[in-house]
Amino acid sequence: MELVPGxxxxxxxxxxxxxxxxxxxxFAGDRITRxxxxxxxxxxxxxxxxxxxxxxxxxxxxxxxxxxxxxGEADRILTLITPGGGKLKAIAKGIRRPTSRLGGSLEPFxxxxxxxxxxxxxxxxxxxxxxxxxxxxxxxxxxAATAWYLAELADRSLEExxxxxxxxxxxxxxxxLLDAGMAAGRVARWYEMHLADELGxxxxxxxxxxxxxxxxxxxxxRWVPQLGGVICDRCPGPSYDRSGLSLEALKLLKAYQRxxxxxxxxxxxxxxxEREVEAGLREFIGHALERNAKSLAFLDEVRxxxx
Numbered sequence: 568m569e570l571v572p573g574x575x576x577x578x579x580x581x582x583x584x585x586x587x588x589x590x591x592x593x594f595a596g597d598r599i600t601r602x603x604x605x606x607x608x609x610x611x612x613x614x615x616x617x618x619x620x621x622x623x624x625x626x627x628x629x630x631x632x633x634x635x636x637x638x639g640e641a642d643r644i645l646t647l648i649t650p651g652g653g654k655l656k657a658i659a660k661g662i663r664r665p666t667s668r669l670g671g672s673l674e675p676f677x678x679x680x681x682x683x684x685x686x687x688x689x690x691x692x693x694x695x696x697x698x699x700x701x702x703x704x705x706x707x708x709x710x711a712a713t714a715w716y717l718a719e720l721a722d723r724s725l726e727e728x729x730x731x732x733x734x735x736x737x738x739x740x741x742x743x744l745l746d747a748g749m750a751a752g753r754v755a756r757w758y759e760m761h762l763a764d765e766l767g768x769x770x771x772x773x774x775x776x777x778x779x780x781x782x783x784x785x786x787x788x789r790w791v792p793q794l795g796g797v798i799c800d801r802c803p804g805p806s807y808d809r810s811g812l813s814l815e816a817l818k819l820l821k822a823y824q825r826x827x828x829x830x831x832x833x834x835x836x837x838x839x840x841e842r843e844v845e846a847g848l849r850e851f852i853g854h855a856l857e858r859n860a861k862s863l864a865f866l867d868e869v870r871x872x873x874x
Contacts, residue, residue: 624684624685625682625683625684625685625693626682626683626685627680627681627682627683627694628649628650628651628652628680628681628683629649629650629678629679629680629681629698629735630647630648630649630678630679630680630681631647631648631675631677631678631679631718631735631738631739631742632645632646632647632673632674632675632676632677632679632718633646633647633648633654633675633718633719633721633722634646634718634719634722635673635675637663638658640663641660641661641662641663641664641667642658642659642660642661642662642663643658643659643662643663643673644656644657644658644689645657645658645659645673645692646722647681648721648722648725648731648734648735648738649731649735650730650731650732650735650736651730651732652728652730652731653725653726653727653728653729653730653731654722654725654726654727654728654729654731655690655727655728656688656689656690656727657681657683657689657690657691657692658686658689658690658691658692659673659692660691660692662692668694669692669694669695672695672696672697673692673695675714675715675718676700676701676704676705676711676714676742677697677698677699677700677701678697678698678699678739678742679695679696679697679698680695680696680697680698681694681695682694682695701742701743701745701746702746703746703747703748704742704745704746707745707751708869708872708873709751709866709869709870709873710745710746710751712862712865712866712869712870713745713751713752713754713755713866714741714742714745715862715865715866716755716860716862716863716866717738717741717742717754717755717758718738719860719861719862720758720759720762720852720856720860721734721737721738721762723856723858723860724762724765724766724856733765734762734765737758737761737762737765738758740828741754741757741758744757744828749828749832750832752841752845753831753832753834755845756823756844756845756848757823757828757831759848759849759851759852760820760823760824760848762852763851763852763855764824766855768795768855769824770792770795770796770797770820770824770848770851771795771796771797772796772797772817772820772821772824773821775797775798775799775801775802776791776794776795776796776797776798777794777798777799777802777804778798778799778801778802780799780801782797782799782817783799784814786799786800787799787800787807787811788800788811788812788813788814788817789804789805789807789810789811789812790810790811790812790816790847790850790851791804791805791810792847792850792851792853792854792855793854796851797812797817797820812843812847813840813843815836815837815840815843816840816843816844816847819834819836819840819841819844820844820847820848822834823844823848849863
């Protein structure tokens with residue numbers, strides 16, 4: 568090994584004479600760095616551990632039941648929406664037995680506090696308490712059917728184990744409005760419009776979805792969910808017989824986007840306009856989620872019986 572001229576290499580005592588001090592100093596410097604980090608509060612607080620912190624096996628969360636079905640002799644599988652954990656599947660073991668501690672607490676149309684244990688296939692419900700029970704919602708068959716419809720939309724909008732705080736808050740608010748006695752149809756339209764917003768597919772109701780021109784009050788309009796909303800009479804598209812939209816319906820769609828809940832509740836709108844907007848928003852949400860909700864058939868049956 569050739570030495571650099573003019574530089575004296577000092578051998579380290581107890582080592583081979585050709586081993587350089589400069590090489591060993593790298594290891595020494597590394598040890599010094601580790602000691603300094605150990606004494607530094609910042610590194611001590613961070614831990615600097617190689618092993619990751621284990622995820623707690625048990626945890627408690629707010630939740631709303633989206634759907635449920637019986638499993639085995641006495642168990643029940645639940646689909647829950649939670650603010651932080653999003654949608655998850657959980658099993659309530661033995662809940663259908665008369666002696667079950669969980670009893671009737673794990674019901675839909677209530678905000679629950681649920682203690683869960685992590686499992687391989689499903690989370691396991693270990694304890695539950697009712698935070699908010701929207702009891703008046705259940706007194707109306709139309710309100711309950713609407714609540715099931717809204718829950719199904721939330722279920723279809725979410726992937727499992729994905730944070731869902733905005734959608735959780737939206738569903739919770741819709742249940743509060745139903746419980747307070749707001750017209751079920753108005754709550755559903757408000758929810759559909761805001762759900763579309765959360766999904767990133769907000770319907771275009773101010774400009775033509777094709778040419779981006781402002782929609783004029785004296786124009787003719789067509790509702791085309793496949794294109795994102797309203798298109799004007801200058802753009803090609805479906806015929807007015809199939810997709811025509813009245814000016815009053817366009818105004819109501821704008822109201823659902825812009826007004827607060829109190830403003831929407833106080834609107835005076837013709838029944839024909841309400842039905843037109845209902846059909847339009849249902850079609851829009853069905854297209855966004857790639858299929859219509861199964862619970863719509865039951866909701867329409869209930870409404871037909873009520874009227």
